[in-house]
Amino acid sequence: MRSLRPILALLLLAGCDRAAPPAASSGEEPKRPAPVDSPSGETLAFGPSSEPMSREWTLSVTREASALGAGCVGRISQEPQLVLRLDEPTELSLEAAPIGSPLHDLSLVVLGADGWARCADDTEGLAPRFSGRLPAGTYQLFIGRQQADGALRVRLSLFAGLWDRRPAARIAKLPAPLLDGPQPTPLEPMAGGASGGLRLAEGTAPGQLTGVAGGPREAALVGPGCAGFIADGPDHLLEVLEPMELTLRADADADTTLVVIGPNGRVLCNDDLEGWTPAIRALLDRGLYQVFVGAHDATRAPEYTLTVSR
Numbered sequence: 456m457r458s459l460r461p462i463l464a465l466l467l468l469a470g471c472d473r474a475a476p477p478a479a480s481s482g483e484e485p486k487r488p489a490p491v492d493s494p495s496g497e498t499l500a501f502g503p504s505s506e507p508m509s510r511e512w513t514l515s516v517t518r519e520a521s522a523l524g525a526g527c528v529g530r531i532s533q534e535p536q537l538v539l540r541l542d543e544p545t546e547l548s549l550e551a552a553p554i555g556s557p558l559h560d561l562s563l564v565v566l567g568a569d570g571w572a573r574c575a576d577d578t579e580g581l582a583p584r585f586s587g588r589l590p591a592g593t594y595q596l597f598i599g600r601q602q603a604d605g606a607l608r609v610r611l612s613l614f615a616g617l618w619d620r621r622p623a624a625r626i627a628k629l630p631a632p633l634l635d636g637p638q639p640t641p642l643e644p645m646a647g648g649a650s651g652g653l654r655l656a657e658g659t660a661p662g663q664l665t666g667v668a669g670g671p672r673e674a675a676l677v678g679p680g681c682a683g684f685i686a687d688g689p690d691h692l693l694e695v696l697e698p699m700e701l702t703l704r705a706d707a708d709a710d711t712t713l714v715v716i717g718p719n720g721r722v723l724c725n726d727d728l729e730g731w732t733p734a735i736r737a738l739l740d741r742g743l744y745q746v747f748v749g750a751h752d753a754t755r756a757p758e759y760t761l762t763v764s765r
Contacts, residue, residue: 498538503545507614511554512536512598514607520564520599524572529562529599536611537596541589546616548586549575550720551598552743554608561609562599568592581688584720586617612719629702629734632764636660639763642692652692652746653763657699661764666690668711668759669750678722683712683749691746691761695739702764704734705748709757712749718742 497510516530523531553559563583565573569592575583598609639662642652650666670686677685695701705711713733715723717740728734748759 498540500540500542501545501547501613501615502541502543503615505615507612509610509612510537511608511610514598514600514609516600516603520562520574520597523564523566523597524574527562527564527572527574527599528576529560529601530603531562531564531597531599535566535595535597539594539596539613541591541594543591544588545591546588548584548614548617548720549596550582550584550612552582552610552612552718554610559607560601562601564597564599565589566595566597568594586720614719629704629729629736632661632702632762634660636765638662642694649686649688650690652694654694655696655699655701655763657697659699659763659765661762664691664761664763666748666759666761667756668705668707668709668748669753669756670747671753674712674714674724674747674749677714677716677747678724681712681714681722681724681749682726683710683751684753685712685714685747685749689716689745690748693739693744693746693763695741695744698738698740699765700736700738702734702736702762703746704732704762704764705759706732706762707748707757707759709755710751711757711759712751714747714749716745716747718744 499508515532517533518531520527520529520531549563549565551561551563553561560577560581561583563575563585565585573585575585577583596611598611600607636658637656638660640654642654651664653662653664655662669684672685672687674681674683674685703713703715705713710731711733712726713724713735715735717723719742723735723737725733725735746761748761750757
């Protein structure tokens, strides 16, 4: 027996070194989209508590989107870019956007297992968006494009819930602009909206753009609290390279309005902050912002100067 004691001691020590199973968490954390096997590409399990996600692809389009449903436009690939599995009814929002070239016209098709296709095109400018409540089931997501020439890299963003369309909070007084910092880089009109745009680095100095306000589209259709008439496409694009608090102000000799649509679909609007001058001050995340300068009188097209500052 004496010779067996060292062996028993070693066995006991080895048992003590085994890791205990982790304790169950008392708090429920948001579920991440869980990859599951799919023979035709990536499939994601998604639900009301899933975290936002995005995926990127290089589009290869071979057929007309109209083959999937009436009203679907553009050309799509043979296989879906993504398959979503919803285990319960889910409110979700999707947006497709080109990477590095905002003027490419995309479309979006959500095809259910029942064969019902939900299609989106030019929801906001050239960006297709879908937002709604879908029953539990499996859905194939296709990104289409109007021009089939050349390779195009695209991004699909998805989050649980509906688009946030709350107007920007009104502020009593604008702070004085900060004048130091690097000068904004101009964007060419074809890449920066109808009247050009700006690329804004961290700590940017003020930048100015000019244009003609107004258009045929009612701003109220973009979001609650938006006023006036705006163009069908953005007057300017602002590329924000780092999150920063910015002021946008449109000065004109007429009553104008401001509408800003962010990369996540957030809509900011203002009218008559100072007299008939509209201005917005908000913390803008990194991304591309569409700026519309509206006019209250649909028959007028007043010239304006848009100032962007910290």
